[in-house]
Amino acid sequence: GAMPLKISVIGLGYLGATHAAAMAELGFEVIGLDVVPSKVEDLSRGVSPVYEPGLEEILQRHVAGLPGSTGRLSFTTSPQEVAAAADVHFICVNTPQRAGEYACDMTYFDSAVEALAPHLDRPALVVGKSTVPVGSAARLARRIAELAPAGEDAELAWNPEFLQEGFAVRDTLHPDRIVIGVTSERSEALLREVYATPLAEGSPLVVTDLPTAELVKTAANAFLATKISFINAMAEVCEVADGDVVKLAEALGHDERIGRKFLRSGIGFGGGCLPKDLRAFFARAGELGASEALQFLREVDSLNMRRRASMVELAREALGGSLLGRRIAVLGAAFKPETDDVRDSPALNIAGQLHLQGAEVSVYDPKAVENARAVFPTLRYTDSAVEAARGAHVVLHLTEWREFQELDPAALGEVVTTRHILDGRNTLDASLWRKADWTYRALGRPTA
Ligand code: UDX
Numbered sequence: 424g425a426m427p428l429k430i431s432v433i434g435l436g437y438l439g440a441t442h443a444a445a446m447a448e449l450g451f452e453v454i455g456l457d458v459v460p461s462k463v464e465d466l467s468r469g470v471s472p473v474y475e476p477g478l479e480e481i482l483q484r485h486v487a488g489l490p491g492s493t494g495r496l497s498f499t500t501s502p503q504e505v506a507a508a509a510d511v512h513f514i515c516v517n518t519p520q521r522a523g524e525y526a527c528d529m530t531y532f533d534s535a536v537e538a539l540a541p542h543l544d545r546p547a548l549v550v551g552k553s554t555v556p557v558g559s560a561a562r563l564a565r566r567i568a569e570l571a572p573a574g575e576d577a578e579l580a581w582n583p584e585f586l587q588e589g590f591a592v593r594d595t596l597h598p599d600r601i602v603i604g605v606t607s608e609r610s611e612a613l614l615r616e617v618y619a620t621p622l623a624e625g626s627p628l629v630v631t632d633l634p635t636a637e638l639v640k641t642a643a644n645a646f647l648a649t650k651i652s653f654i655n656a657m658a659e660v661c662e663v664a665d666g667d668v669v670k671l672a673e674a675l676g677h678d679e680r681i682g683r684k685f686l687r688s689g690i691g692f693g694g695g696c697l698p699k700d701l702r703a704f705f706a707r708a709g710e711l712g713a714s715e716a717l718q719f720l721r722e723v724d725s726l727n728m729r730r731r732a733s734m735v736e737l738a739r740e741a742l743g744g745s746l747l748g749r750r751i752a753v754l755g756a757a758f759k760p761e762t763d764d765v766r767d768s769p770a771l772n773i774a775g776q777l778h779l780q781g782a783e784v785s786v787y788d789p790k791a792v793e794n795a796r797a798v799f800p801t802l803r804y805t806d807s808a809v810e811a812a813r814g815a816h817v818v819l820h821l822t823e824w825r826e827f828q829e830l831d832p833a834a835l836g837e838v839v840t841t842r843h844i845l846d847g848r849n850t851l852d853a854s855l856w857r858k859a860d861w862t863y864r865a866l867g868r869p870t871a
Pocket of ligand 1: 584585586587588589644647651684685686687688689690691692693694695696697758759
């Protein structure tokens with residue numbers, strides 16, 4: 424058939440690095456761009472900028488210049504080079520929360536477009552993947568046509584990404600759906616070609632306009648956040664009614680209309696997406712004059728933040744009313760297991776609050792210690808759960824890494840001062856800990 428498409432990926436964080444590697448794995452020639460030279464250097468050696476299971480293996484298979492690689496994947500800091508090399512440009516830069524407000528910061532996205540578009544001198548498709556406020560795509564499409572020498576032949580499409588950290592490679596190669604927002608048949612055909620393999624393997628495709636494609640992503644994240652805050656609200660009710668939120672969630676989950684996923688109560692959601700996307704969504708709805716429609720999302724957000732405070736209070740209660748000088752072991756720093764990401768991590772936030780209120784906090788995480796230290800250098804970090812627990816008056820389980828589920832309560836009981844464990848994720852086996860003479864407590868569950 425025709426020559427395979429050449430693809431560029433702009434912005435090489437979680438999303439971009441994974442997307443670039445996955446596109447090379449699917450057989451395309453890929454060039455990745457980032458403005459941070461050290462990222463480009465690392466990736467050019469096959470080293471991933473983030474911990475993501477399976478990602479480095481794929482990089483090693485394709486990065487040009489590595490022994491035995493296909494050579495299909497290369498990296499640069501030059502937008503000119505990218506424009507010359509590729510026909511389809513995926514923009515994957517981050518769109519964080521603006522400092523001091525809820526709205527989304529489009530600076531990185533806008534500057535990626537400003538840097539690339541002036542070099543687009545032949546038909547090209549720019550594809551937005553980042554999560555953005557609805558309406559951004561239409562604005563950017565106009566801007567690209569304005570800046571590009573190719574004019575209207577430099578088009579924009581929107582293709583939101585739903586990957587979950589820790590499963591980024593799987594989710595990119597085998598997405599549970601592909602959503603494309605397009606304004607022309609040509610763009611649709613190009614994107615169908617890019618995703619021919621997953622489409623052939625049965626991933627459903629939804630073709631839509633630009634604003635709907637932007638909204639699918641924010642709506643999906645808002646729904647997931649709402650589901651988690653719903654069960655956490657039920658935990659607050661269980662707390663005052665002597666109910667057990669874990670049993671409640673189990674029973675609710677058997678109703679297929681509700682489903683059991685994203686119904687685990689605990690210290691709430693965090694990470695680089697859910698919290699900030701939620702806030703950007705209601706901020707944007709306000710700008711558009713629809714703030715009433717998303718009023719409930721503000722409640723979803725405050726319920727979620729309250730979980731962290733409740734965990735700090737549970738720790739204080741476990742320590743008899745004061746945190747001052749008490750030794751606390753914190754198991755987990757990442758915002759969830761299988762990642763080294765600590766952005767808006769409930770675990771690290773709680774550890775930090777306890778520390779600031781006078782406790783001596785020791786934190787252990789299998790992968791995230793380095794990132795945690797960068798954010799919160801004054802906490803004490805250890806190399807193992809046992810080291811963190813040594814001498815502790817209370818142990819907090821805050822990120823549900825598998826190795827914590829497999830901890831031996833008897834062995835850990837040997838090193839602590841007081842056998843008191845607080846389960847912030849409701850994943851430990853309470854009866855096992857109680858059998859080994861621990862006091863086990865969790866939010867929204869009866870005392871014993
Ligand atoms: C999320 C979305 O799932 C993904 O589709 C989107 O593309 C990006 O945002 P991610 O941030 O990787 O992905 O994490 P996710 O697995 O969704 O977990 C988010 C947070 O919710 C974590 O802090 C997790 O611990 C918490 N969570 C999840 C719960 O508290 N309870 C649950 O039942 C599920």
